[in-house]
Amino acid sequence: MRKFMTMTAIAALMVGAVGGLARAADVKEVQMLHWWTSGGEAAALQVLKGDLSKDGYSWKDVPVAGGGGDAAMTALKAMVAAGNYPTASQMLGYTVLDYAQAGVMGDLTETAKKEGWDKAVPAALQKFSVYDGKWVAVPVNVHSVNWLWINKAVMDKIGGTQPKTFDDLIALLDKAKAAGVTPLALGGQSWQEATMFDSIVASTGGPDFYKKAFNDLDEASLKSDTMKKSFDNLAKMITYVDPNYSGRDWNLATAMVIKGDALVQVMGDWAKGEFVAAKKTPNNDFLCYRFPGTEGSVIYNSDMFGMFNVPDNQKAAQIALATATLSKSFQSAFNVVKGSVPARTDVPDTDFDACGKKGIADLKAANDSGKLFGSFAQGYGAAPAIANAYKDVVTKFVHGQIKTSDQAVTELVKAIDDAR
Numbered sequence: 001m002r003k004f005m006t007m008t009a010i011a012a013l014m015v016g017a018v019g020g021l022a023r024a025a026d027v028k029e030v031q032m033l034h035w036w037t038s039g040g041e042a043a044a045l046q047v048l049k050g051d052l053s054k055d056g057y058s059w060k061d062v063p064v065a066g067g068g069g070d071a072a073m074t075a076l077k078a079m080v081a082a083g084n085y086p087t088a089s090q091m092l093g094y095t096v097l098d099y100a101q102a103g104v105m106g107d108l109t110e111t112a113k114k115e116g117w118d119k120a121v122p123a124a125l126q127k128f129s130v131y132d133g134k135w136v137a138v139p140v141n142v143h144s145v146n147w148l149w150i151n152k153a154v155m156d157k158i159g160g161t162q163p164k165t166f167d168d169l170i171a172l173l174d175k176a177k178a179a180g181v182t183p184l185a186l187g188g189q190s191w192q193e194a195t196m197f198d199s200i201v202a203s204t205g206g207p208d209f210y211k212k213a214f215n216d217l218d219e220a221s222l223k224s225d226t227m228k229k230s231f232d233n234l235a236k237m238i239t240y241v242d243p244n245y246s247g248r249d250w251n252l253a254t255a256m257v258i259k260g261d262a263l264v265q266v267m268g269d270w271a272k273g274e275f276v277a278a279k280k281t282p283n284n285d286f287l288c289y290r291f292p293g294t295e296g297s298v299i300y301n302s303d304m305f306g307m308f309n310v311p312d313n314q315k316a317a318q319i320a321l322a323t324a325t326l327s328k329s330f331q332s333a334f335n336v337v338k339g340s341v342p343a344r345t346d347v348p349d350t351d352f353d354a355c356g357k358k359g360i361a362d363l364k365a366a367n368d369s370g371k372l373f374g375s376f377a378q379g380y381g382a383a384p385a386i387a388n389a390y391k392d393v394v395t396k397f398v399h400g401q402i403k404t405s406d407q408a409v410t411e412l413v414k415a416i417d418d419a420r
């Protein structure tokens with residue numbers, strides 16, 4: 001008996017030692033490329049770093065500033081070309097599919113099965129996180145772009161009410177102008193202008209038109225009078241920005257609204273992350289309305305963590321990151337700070353503020369009624385090359401290189417065709 005006990009103890013020790021060696025070889029670090037560099041974004045990222053550190057993983061940050069991620073995606077391309085994959089990278093929709101097609105993504109299907117992701121993650125997101133039957137990315141959140149963010153005190157001062165139509169919105173912007181407040185806070189960068197244009201198109205043509213033009217790339221819709229009218233409406237909106245808007249970062253535009261230097265910003269709900277970081281609350285300090293004419297529709301994007309095919313000793317860290325990201329508690333805690341809503345359908349809205357609760361309810365309703373559409377500007381309408389062509393045309397129109405709506409439509413059709 002005594003001898004048996006001793007043998008067992010020795011065997012246990014050996015297993016421990018071998019296990020210890022295997023663990024020692026594992027990299028206990030997560031290297032993450034992302035473009036979350038604003039105050040609200042950094043605060044949200046902190047939630048993830050904290051959760052991973054509780055699990056014993058350290059964080060190697062690879063931040064590449066630039067909203068919308070254009071600069072980050074250029075940096076990622078260079079890293080991947082050099083065979084230097086991060087554990088994961090923030091990515092938007094079609095970019096995930098591009099990398100998956102190139103064969104550089106890992107496979108988290110086993111973890112997905114164990115964790116039941118296929119039941120918890122909405123099908124619209126699985127279209128982008130699962131490639132060829134394999135989980136290659138995990139969605140962190142669902143953002144949507146068709147929002148107005150309004151300073152409440154300014155709204156009260158000018159006696160404004162919620163705009164229900166595009167014309168109401170123009171009338172509201174006029175009121176702000178008359179009161180000497182900058183009506184529209186915008187940064188003149190292509191991705192910001194195109195993100196706003198997504199909402200204008202959905203408002204001008206209605207949800208079905210948006211889908212046909214910007215998700216199906218239907219040529220008749222792209223060159224229709226409705227698209228021309230959408231460019232006219234964009235031109236109208238641009239008359240309400242301040243003279244210094246060119247090149248301004250999106251979060252500085254949000255800061256103008258937070259401070260009451262401007263009435264409204266049309267932006268994805270990452271803008272709410274800035275209000276939250278500034279300790280502002282909905283209905284007291286700011287108002288969140290759907291862009292007029294788009295109520296009932298949600299034009300979404302989702303930040304995905306694309307999971308690269310990393311060496312074996314980094315896989316445990318990757319699984320830890322993926323599991324933490326899709327845990328219910330993280331999905332609530334992170335998205336409350338980020339301004340987005342959970343990427344799972346089973347997370348209670350208890351901890352969310354009024355705008356977050358509305359975001360969660362809107363997403364469910366839009367999904368149920370077939371009015372959930374991918375944002376063209378935010379990588380969920382078409383492949384990156386096509387989305388870039390779109391952003392290029394919009395910005396040339398805004399900055400006067402394309403002079404008329406007629407010409408904008410012609411250039412849009414041509415640019416999309418060339419990029420296909």
Ligand code: BGC
Pocket residue numbers: 035036041066067068069092143250270301302303378
């Ligand atoms: C991302 C957001 C981010 C925003 C501004 C969007 O493309 O989805 O997470 O906050 O860009 O940087």
